[in-house]
Amino acid sequence: MANEVANAQLDKALKQLSYGFYIVAARKGGEDLSSREEDWVTASTVSWAMQSSFHPPLITIAVQKDSDLHETIERAQSFSLSVLGKQDEPLIKQFAEQHEVDYSEQSVNGISYKEGKTGAPVLDCGIATLECKVEDALTTPGDHLLFVGRIVEASSRDGEPVTEADTRKHYEGTSPQS
Template sequence: MSARANLPEEFNQALRKFTYGFYILTTRKKAEELSQRSEDYIAAGTVSWVSQVSFTPPLVMVAVQKQSDLNETISKSRVFALNFIGSANQQLIQAFGGKTAVSDDALNGFSFENGATGSPLLAACPLAIECHLVDAIHTQGDHVLFIGRVESVTIRDENAKLVTDQEIGHVYGGTK
């Protein structure tokens, strides 16, 4: 079981872990809020454009392709989680580069738990930040910038080395 940390001390610790690397972005829209589905809908994908926006309040930004399931689901759910990928779990980058396969306890074959916001937190990831959406910037380009207020931080392994783009040689060329 992972411990959820209180803000802002742990938020600062988490921000020091940001790299120019890769993350798995997850979100969930509850079934009762959907007109086309009878079950909760989970969207997940690999992203690489992530940044700190503010210390007070604690805000982060993530860029998501306009045509993706993540874009639509975050826009409707208004929550998301950034799952930080550890160097030992680089296979997550490719595993979440396409459609998301959901079973009762796994996303694309990787176990998860529901976080405080309802967003899935991947057990294979050493750190996760959960956010409530506060703003969406629709750029002229092919991505939407989602700005989220950090509501919860889950630290599973504070000493884990996180995967960076330099480490994997830019094997993934964009965001989902």
């Protein structure tokens, strides 16, 4: 009984942290991937991202260990992070599910991208984009791995970031459905 109370309190406390929504994208040639035989672009919704250093400018993202995104970032050693604005809310679900890449049009789920300085796809969406080279990867006993990226390029547009408080989408607490 005491453990249930502690878990309920933990769940409630974790939900008090503020979470945004981001799309993380990476690209790597198929010859370097164990799960693919061709070039691969992947992009997925994440909500666990934060600035983690002033000098040098670093961000840390949490990526599910058993995902294509994890393998692609690990092999490519680079990624881009698009900060979603309130107007981008439909993209949260769209990129959380299966994605479609059109290599001839350079688009993912209908969102165009260009190749960034690191080779990572830079999506044409959101209110800010950070392009990063991986500085470190921290494996934890949990279901997500932490990638620390050094920001090598940044851009921003007008708009307000969308957060979990603005939506009914939740990826927080003690389980993804809590």
